Amino acid sequence: MPNGDSECAWPWLWRAKEASDAIPRAAMTLLVIAIAALSFFYLFRRRKIGTAQLPPGPRGVPFLGYLPFLGTDLHQKFAELAKNYGPIYKLQLGSKLYVVVSSPSLAKEIVRDQDRTFANRDPNIAATIMSYGGRDIVFSSQGPYWRNLRKMFVRQIMSNASLNACYNLRRQEVRKALSDLYRKPGMPVDVGELALLILINAVMAMLWGGTLKKEKHEALGAEFRKVVAKFMVLLGSPNVSDFFPALAWLDLQGVERDVKRVHQWIDDFIQSVIDCATTAGRTNELFEQKEEEPKSNEQQKDFLQIFLDMEMDLEDNQSFMDKNRALKAILTDIVIGGTDTTSTMIEWVMAELLQNRNVMDKVAEELTEVVGVDKMVEEQHLPNLKYLDAVIKEVFRLHPALPLLVPRSPHASCVVGGYTIPKGSNIFLNVGSIHRDPTIWDKPSEFRPERFLEDPGKYDLSGNNFTYMPFGSGRRICAGLALAERMLMFTLASLLHSFKWELPQGAELELSDKFGIVVKKMNPLVAIPRPRLSTPELYMSS
Numbered sequence: 001m002p003n004g005d006s007e008c009a010w011p012w013l014w015r016a017k018e019a020s021d022a023i024p025r026a027a028m029t030l031l032v033i034a035i036a037a038l039s040f041f042y043l044f045r046r047r048k049i050g051t052a053q054l055p056p057g058p059r060g061v062p063f064l065g066y067l068p069f070l071g072t073d074l075h076q077k078f079a080e081l082a083k084n085y086g087p088i089y090k091l092q093l094g095s096k097l098y099v100v101v102s103s104p105s106l107a108k109e110i111v112r113d114q115d116r117t118f119a120n121r122d123p124n125i126a127a128t129i130m131s132y133g134g135r136d137i138v139f140s141s142q143g144p145y146w147r148n149l150r151k152m153f154v155r156q157i158m159s160n161a162s163l164n165a166c167y168n169l170r171r172q173e174v175r176k177a178l179s180d181l182y183r184k185p186g187m188p189v190d191v192g193e194l195a196l197l198i199l200i201n202a203v204m205a206m207l208w209g210g211t212l213k214k215e216k217h218e219a220l221g222a223e224f225r226k227v228v229a230k231f232m233v234l235l236g237s238p239n240v241s242d243f244f245p246a247l248a249w250l251d252l253q254g255v256e257r258d259v260k261r262v263h264q265w266i267d268d269f270i271q272s273v274i275d276c277a278t279t280a281g282r283t284n285e286l287f288e289q290k291e292e293e294p295k296s297n298e299q300q301k302d303f304l305q306i307f308l309d310m311e312m313d314l315e316d317n318q319s320f321m322d323k324n325r326a327l328k329a330i331l332t333d334i335v336i337g338g339t340d341t342t343s344t345m346i347e348w349v350m351a352e353l354l355q356n357r358n359v360m361d362k363v364a365e366e367l368t369e370v371v372g373v374d375k376m377v378e379e380q381h382l383p384n385l386k387y388l389d390a391v392i393k394e395v396f397r398l399h400p401a402l403p404l405l406v407p408r409s410p411h412a413s414c415v416v417g418g419y420t421i422p423k424g425s426n427i428f429l430n431v432g433s434i435h436r437d438p439t440i441w442d443k444p445s446e447f448r449p450e451r452f453l454e455d456p457g458k459y460d461l462s463g464n465n466f467t468y469m470p471f472g473s474g475r476r477i478c479a480g481l482a483l484a485e486r487m488l489m490f491t492l493a494s495l496l497h498s499f500k501w502e503l504p505q506g507a508e509l510e511l512s513d514k515f516g517i518v519v520k521k522m523n524p525l526v527a528i529p530r531p532r533l534s535t536p537e538l539y540m541s542s
Contacts, residue, residue, distance in 0.1 A: 094243025403432025
């Protein structure tokens with residue numbers, strides 16, 4: 001072996017021949033210490049989590065990983081891969097590691113046993129922009145800000161008292177829609193667009209008591225649906241910038257540019273709501289202003305007024321700009337989460353009922369028995385609509401709005417199912433696959449609501465049964481679940497009770513879907529409503 005400084009492969013590592021070498025020598029010494037420390041930490045961490053290996057998974061190609069083979073329908077692709085690699089497997093997508101879980105027992109480990117570890121988010125570029133930098137409930141990671149935000153939202157906005165107090169506002173908007181339908185007998189209706197308009201108006205009314213001006217209804221509703229649908233596709237589509245953060249500045253697919261445009265439209269929409277609520281007596285070109293009514297107690301305030309009256313000190317040293325972003329982020333959650341996903345599920349329910357006329361007949365019979373044809377549906381009727389509830393649950397099983405939920409990210413490396421899950425990886429819970437697992441569900445491809453009547457207490461939407469989690473589970477379960485349940489059931493019951501629905505002559509119904517973070521029907525559902533109540537006067541009530 002050669003000896004001497006002149007023949008050493010890296011002589012500058014060990015000796016500084018001149019005073020000017022002191023700085024690089026010191027830097028290299030620090031680097032060696034850092035490498036040693038990181039190596040020790042890695043070995044210590046491996047010792048703590050045991051010798052478990054990473055989950056199995058497809059190899060992919062160098063640099064890109066499995067990206068070239070991913071496709072666009074992720075929920076279907078993930079189900080196919082599970083057949084080859086089992087209920088937990090990994091995918092290397094660019095520089096990021098993803099883990100897909102599709103069994104109830106493993107899901108339980110994540111959402112119950114190690115819920116705190118898996119409570120973080122790693123929002124992609126689209127989600128970061130739309131959530132005002134991760135300031136909303138959905139995409140902010142756990143910590144004081146998220147805990148305070150969720151506590152405020154669930155306890156004060158989504159409480160039974162608050163939801164009961166604004167029932168009349170919801171009912172009024174549903175009744176208006178029924179009246180409008182009655183005035184257009186035999187006209188084909190885009191069911192998803194109709195549902196979205198009802199929900200937009202209901203949410204606007206609950207936010208601050210104002211609704212869309214009548215002349216703006218159809219145009220703005222159609223544009224809102226188009227904008228939100230585009231965002232959902234952008235949010236769920238693979239983006240090179242997310243998988244290779246070093247290339248994000250190039251925005252190779254134009255996703256960041258497109259999301260910013262969508263975000264600007266929604267931000268303007270939200271700002272118009274805030275302007276109307278915070279400027280006394282002011283109206284704008286989109287919203288009507290309701291007459292001020294005396295409020296007998298705090299619970300009768302609009303949602304937005306509750307927000308504005310609260311301090312909203314969600315974190316230390318929160319600036320006015322931070323509070324404004326937080327308010328807009330929360331309102332965006334309510335406006336999008338309370339309209340898009342719910343209208344999507346209304347469309348799926350109506351599609352399945354039109355595909356299964358015998359089930360629709362049973363729903364109609366139940367509504368006649370519980371409500372009667374000489375009355376309108378009220379929220380007090382909903383607990384007695386057991387069969388309709390089973391229908392909705394079955395649709396959530398077959399067509400969960402978010403079949404992959406919102407990905408979680410562990411804040412520390414841990415073990416799930418005997419496999420190491422590294423810190424910072426992204427975890428998909430494939431509830432769409434769990435909901436169609438033949439080892440769990442009898443004839444899982446069939447639409448059979450009766451399965452939810454056989455043991456009524458076994459399944460609900462709260463995520464406590466890990467074979468059925470359409471809204472997620474654990475501390476990251478959907479914060480707006482209480483409102484979603486009420487709005488979905490009440491709107492559907494009202495539409496099905498007030499009208500008989502049929503397909504246009506010659507139309508063929510299909511149930512294919514298109515993937516976004518919210519999975520929608522590939523083609524909009526168009527149907528014709530026929531009045532079924534006893535007197536025309538019922539349709540004119542509000």
